[in-house]
Amino acid sequence: MKLIFANRNYSSWSLRAWLVLRHFNIPFDEDLVLLNGEGWQQNLRKKSPSGKVPVLVDGDVVLPETTAIIEYLHDKYPAKGIWPSNRMERAYARSAAAEMHGGFNALRDAAPMNLRASHPGKVDFDVVADDLKRIERIWGDLLSRSGGPYLFGAFNAADAMFAPVATRIRTYELPVSDLAQEYVEAIYALPAFQEWFAEAVKEPWVVEHDEIDIILAKRDAAGSA
Template sequence: MEDLILIIANKNYSSWSVRPWIALTAKGIPFREELIPFGPGATHPKFRELSPTGKVPVLHHGTLRVWESLAIIEYVAELYPDAGLWPSERESRSLARSISMEMLSGFRALRGACPMNMRRPVKAIELPDGVMADVARIEAIWREMRQRSGGPFLFGDFSAADAMFAPVVNRFSTYDLTRDPETVSYMDAMRAHPAWRAWEEAVLAEPWIVPEDEA
């Protein structure tokens, strides 16, 4: 099989890049990483050469280009059906895909007000309308899925659904958005995972700084 090449941007800021990276890393799926740091406006001219959208992440597999985080995860799950990217049980798998799609398309107030920045000191900010409604919905998802599965992750073992919510874990922590014990328990499990810790270690080693209004 030809190498999988995952092209990403700055690990500190790129919430979309962390999703497929942490999913593949957590499941031991081999890939090569190519990191291209953001330029002005949180973009880079080379992104247009590498991805039809001019954005990252994008996965190169031979001549094939797969873009968008969830599409990348789905493609790799087909290549490695035994890796466990999705829950093995059909009902759980359908729920995992449903909440992953909800994460993909929703929670715009939270995204806009609280950009991912893993090096930012923990500090609450003044929040616009809609953010705490997003927080409440996400907490309800996490609580329901973990109660159903028994945890520690959303569907027991780490899955693609956890990868899709990984940037939210950082947002909740960095902007001090919740103190709910159940939520904090899930966040602690995520931050203790070796794949998360590997990403965080790389974040701390990055030299680049992007203004928050551009990331």
């Protein structure tokens, strides 16, 4: 089994799939492709049917979509606990993960994942306030039921889906409740996340369209043109 993924510092979808594989001790090989440099798009398309990452390759199976990867791994390793064993909790976990997958575009656009950076005050809170409010509601409801430290007690796929949100809150020092901040700290304390993070901060590559200073400079230049 092999996971094709992109720059650890920036690729939020790669992080999600990788965390599930690593946390649940599923053996796999790594194939890192870059989201920058000459010809990077052509190189990615050679390895990914969709031209996007991550991609899971397991024999003849080639899956280029994070949620499909997670479901495939859950079906192949049902005893791992990738989703909660309780049917109701599993439904809630999948619901939260699906909402993360399909929403929160304002937060994604305004605050791209950048693990090695610290950019307090560079995200307009008014732009992301509604997304943060909904995220806090999801986290608060689930954590109050489970008692934490993760959304359903033990780490599962729903937490993997929200892990990049936790990084955005830290990178941009977004204002959240104490409960949400505790959850962010729990994500950062996860050994699998720490492993990814340690490699991410060592990466030398810069992906300009995910660097907030470059994004803001281009926005300012367009506004004054």
